[in-house]
Amino acid sequence: xxxxxxxxxxxxxxxxxxxxxxxxxxxxxxxxxxxxxxxxxxxxxxxxxxxxxxxxxxxxxxxxxxxxxxxxxxxxxxxxxxxxxxxxxxxxxxxxxxxxxxxxxxxxxxxxxxxxxxxxxxxxxxxxxxxxxxxxxxxxxxxxxxxxxxxxxxxxxxxxxxxxxxxxxxxxx
Numbered sequence: 001x002x003x004x005x006x007x008x009x010x011x012x013x014x015x016x017x018x019x020x021x022x023x024x025x026x027x028x029x030x031x032x033x034x035x036x037x038x039x040x041x042x043x044x045x046x047x048x049x050x051x052x053x054x055x056x057x058x059x060x061x062x063x064x065x066x067x068x069x070x071x072x073x074x075x076x077x078x079x080x081x082x083x084x085x086x087x088x089x090x091x092x093x094x095x096x097x098x099x100x101x102x103x104x105x106x107x108x109x110x111x112x113x114x115x116x117x118x119x120x121x122x123x124x125x126x127x128x129x130x131x132x133x134x135x136x137x138x139x140x141x142x143x144x145x146x147x148x149x150x151x152x153x154x155x156x157x158x159x160x161x162x163x164x165x166x167x168x169x170x171x172x173x
Contacts, residue, residue: 001070001131002063005139012146013060016053019150019157023050026161044094045113045160048087052117052153055080055124056146063142070134077142078128081121084149088118112156120149 002009027046062068062076092114098105124145130138 001073001134001139005143006064008143009060009064012143012150013057013064016057016060016150019153020050020053020057023053023157026157026164044091044098045109045156048091048113048117049153049156049160051084051087052149052156055084055121056150056153059142059146063139071132074128074132077131078125081124081128084124085118085121088114088121092118108159112152112159117149117152120145120152124149 023046027042058080059077062073062080065073068076092110095105095110095114099110124142127138127141127145130141
């Protein structure tokens with residue numbers, strides 16, 4: 001199933017794991033912000049971004065794990081897709097609700113944190129079904145989708161950093 005893709009998935013998994021670690025550094029930038037804003041931001045923005053990296057890491061590890069059957073690989077990737085879908089839909093609904101607030105989110109937030117990832121995870125469910133059916137194109141589609149998720153998460157992480165860093169509510173001690 002993976003002929004020629006091993007290095008790609010090692011690279012994707014390693015990059016995702018490294019970027020998850022960097023998100024921990026980003027969280028420290030929230031020091032000095034109002035707690036309610038931080039908690040809302042974590043639920044709608046930070047957690048889904050970490051989930052994207054986690055799904056890329058997990059899917060890469062799953063396909064590289066020796067002796068897993070095609071059905072187990074497909075089932076585990078399907079579970080990761082369902083988790084990601086849940087978080088993406090939750091973000092979409094939360095961002096839609098924020099649009100009516102005094103400080104509405106940027107128009108790209110809905111698409112980059114919510115709708116786009118929700119569509120990607122829906123496609124990942126389809127790819128999991130294709131892996132289950134042993135479709136010859138399924139590994140190519142998985143590789144492309146994981147790259148799209150990684151790029152989305154990178155974009156979102158950059159957006160978070162550029163929003164959080166200059167908006168400190170109180171000067172640091």
